[in-house]
Amino acid sequence: MNEQVKSALLSCTQNVFLYTATGNKEIHYVIYGNDGESAFHAGGKQVERADQGTIDLYTKKANDELVRKIPAALNAVGIAFYLNSIQYEEETDGGLLHYEWVYEAV
Numbered sequence: 001m002n003e004q005v006k007s008a009l010l011s012c013t014q015n016v017f018l019y020t021a022t023g024n025k026e027i028h029y030v031i032y033g034n035d036g037e038s039a040f041h042a043g044g045k046q047v048e049r050a051d052q053g054t055i056d057l058y059t060k061k062a063n064d065e066l067v068r069k070i071p072a073a074l075n076a077v078g079i080a081f082y083l084n085s086i087q088y089e090e091e092t093d094g095g096l097l098h099y100e101w102v103y104e105a106v
Contacts, residue, residue: 002051002105005032008073009055012066021058027096028064031056038104050104054084057099058092067099079105 009016015029032055040048057066074081081103089096 002034002053004077004079004105005051005053005055005074005103008077008079009070011073012069028059028061028066029057030066030070031058048106050080050106052102052104055081055101055103058089058096059099060094060096062097064097070099070101074101074103079103 006016006018009030009032013028013030015024015026017024017029017031019031019033021029021031032053034051034053036052038050038052039046055070057064057070059066071081071083081101084100084102085098087098087100089098092098
């Protein structure tokens with residue numbers, strides 16, 4: 001897993017989980033994980049590679065401070081990202097807001 005992404009997220013909150021939040025008791029939490037890679041090839045070989053993945057924030061607060069803190073932490077360590085979607089998840093814990101960022105990190 002990309003340690004830069006993990007460290008950036010942990011600088012925002014301790015409720016950070018890899019792939020699943022099994023055992024989590026908090027409503028406000030972050031899940032991250034790699035789901036692919038980007039690669040640059042030159043001279044017939046791979047010369048650069050970056051992990052690609054998602055960061056998911058689940059919260060009940062529309063004005064959750066992590067919506068600002070997560071992008072700031074990613075920017076601080078030079079991780080490329082974009083906000084992919086904001087959804088309301090009715091089926092989760094009585095309804096949660098779900099923010100999803102896609103990242104690429106070397």
